Structure formats: C-alpha cells, structure tokens
Amino acid sequence: MVSPVTGKRRLLQLEIFPDRLLNFETAQKLLDELNRISGITRMVVYGPRLPEENPEDLLQGKFGVREKKYLDIMGEKIELTTQVGRVWIEIEDISVKDKIQKACEKVLPFPFDINEGLYLRTKKTITDYVRKGGNVDDISLGLFDPKSKGYRCCGEGTDKKYDKS
C-alpha cells in the first residue's frame, strides 16, 4: 500500500481484540503462534498493568512476593508488565491477516475480533525529539511508552542503546 501523500510504502496494521484479558500462559501461546508467521514487521501488546503478585501465593498467605514474568519472543526474553488485552500488529501484506486469524482461532478459547486500522505511529513526534533527540529508528517508532522508565522493546534494529534513560 503506497501513501498518496509521501509516495512511501505504508504497512497495514491490525488489532487483535479478545473477549477476555489474557493471562500470562495464553499470551505466551498467542505470541508463539504469531512469531511463526512471516510478514509481521512490528507487534505491541497492550493492556492494563499486570498485577504483580501471584494469586496462588495470595491464597497461601504469601504477600508481597513479586516474581517478574518474561515473555519469550523469538528467543529474546522481555518482561511482561501488562495484562494483554490487545495486540497491535503491523503486517506487510493483507494475506497475513488470514494466518493471524487462524493462529488466534487455535490459541484463544473465547471469541475475538481482528480490526484493521492505524494503531502504531508512523511518524516521529516532538516527544521523540525531546526524549531521544530524534534518535528513534523506524522499527521502534510507537513501540515504547514515552513515560515508561523500563526498557520494553526487543528485536533487531530497535534503538535499545537510546532507551536506557
């Protein structure tokens, strides 16, 4: 898809919107399936902040035990801090949508929607210049929360070296 204004190739974006908030195990299964699909360029998991305590610990009277949870994304460990409610995906071609649909049907035990729209930023904003001096590459654009203190991006080509602040 070519932008009528800039003439540049624009990628399609999808949103997976499940009927329920995913728990850690289901989110990992979904991401495993999505990782196998070629044609996905970028992906963001979005949702409310993940409660840190484990329910099993709470039932046994263990309070304040905080175990970090790590998602395995293409071999790279990334800390999960949100309870996954939506997944935003940028794809190269609309044919990838069918593969994503099948992956979701395989993993999610409840209904879900797949919406097309614009969910990830495609242009640098003033915030990117203020916080990172404009040193945000095309892959990282819109992938991180400007207010977040921790590092939450993974993948080749992301600007990790600028994201340690």
Added chain:
Amino acid sequence: MAYKPQFYPGKTSVAQNRKKFMDPSYKMEKIRSLSDDDVVLILGHRTPGSAYKTCHPPLKESGEPDDPIRKIVEPIPGAAAGDRIRYIQFTDSMYFAPMVPYLRSWMACTRYRGVDPGTLSGRQIIETRERDLEKIAKETMETEMYDAARTGYRGCTVHGHSLRLNENGMMFDMLQRVVLDKNGNVYGVKNQVGDPLDRKINLGKPMSDEELKKRTTIYRIDGVPFRSDAEVVGWVQRIHNLRTKCGFAPKL
C-alpha cells in the same frame, strides 16, 4: 387510597430486578454466609472485637438543646452512640453484575436511614456510622446484591468496572483483593484498601452467566436492551425533558 410507591417503571426482567432491590419490603435472597468478624476484616476500619471509636459523646449524655425535629427523628444506633463515620465502596462490572452503582445509591436511600451514598460511573460508596455500616455491608455482601466475581469491595484502586473480564471470569483488580481458587470458590485475601488479611474469607462460588443474566440490573444490548422497555424509555425521556426545560427557563 394510600400511595404505594412503584420504585421503578418497566416490565422487563432488569426493571423488575431494579424494583425489587429498591423495595424495602422485598427480602433479599441470601446466597452466602459471612460472620461479623469477616465483615469487619473486609472493611478494615477496626480490629475485630475492639470497641467502636467515637467522634462525639452518646446523644443521651450530650445535653442537646430542645428541638421538635429531634423528637420526631429517632437517631440510628451508631449516631446515638457517637460512632465515627466510615465507608464501604463497591465496584460493579459492566458484564452483568447484579447491581449497578446508581441503583446501589437508590437502594441505600430507600432501604436504610442515615446513610450518605455517593455514585460514580463504576463504583459506589456508602458512608454512615460504623456499627450501622457493618450491618449494611453484611446484608449487601451476603445477599443476591453481591456476586463474588462480578462485584468487588474496593476502597481504593477501583479500576475494573469497564474492563473486559479475566480469563477465569473474574473482574480485573489491580490489587487482587479477591482470588478464585481451584475449588471454584472465591476468597477474599485483602481488605478493601488492599492490606493483607490474617485469614482468607470464603465468598462462595461466582454465579453462572445464565444466573447473572437473570439477576442483573444492567441493561445491555446482548442481554436486555434498554430500548426494549418502552415504559422506562418514556420515563427517562420525560425526566430528561423536564430537567432540560426547567434548567433553561425556571418559569416552565
């Protein structure tokens, strides 16, 4: 003929449920048992077994000036004893919770005396004297007004009303005050402000979706739609119309 309040218009199941919750002559169906200490622990205002703290002397000893209204209105027990004013707050999920915040306030006004209910979009708070609050909290949490999964006691961090449910059917709670166990029961493990409890409190099994749809007081497009009840729509429009007109021109 004596006036008989109708409480709420409409003939759909949602309207009928709203009507019965607001009608003080209707006896709520009890679906779980909580001890007095359980309720005190959940509220978190005092230690179980301790005396009620007071903010003024008992009314009998305070020597108030003579007043005809004081003779007409009997004080509630907490006010007579001079108890502090405390609160309980509930969050109701929009996924067919048995109650809806506005109805909680209407219900508090029709069923109880001396209460100060406050309503927000997803939560509702009731303030009253401590010993009366404990009675109200117990009645609310033991009966069909409360569901273990779709209703939550939340003094703070109330977010969850408009969020999708967790995979296990529980309403999202950042502080995880209540937890679903493998045996199907929901246990309260923290008090309403998220402080750990010494022991867990059994709140029973959550209602099934069919049961919730039968008992709910929330109009929803995938349950009983608001527009399916012509009488309710008519009354809401009439009240909206009158309020708008009188707001612009008090002479009307």
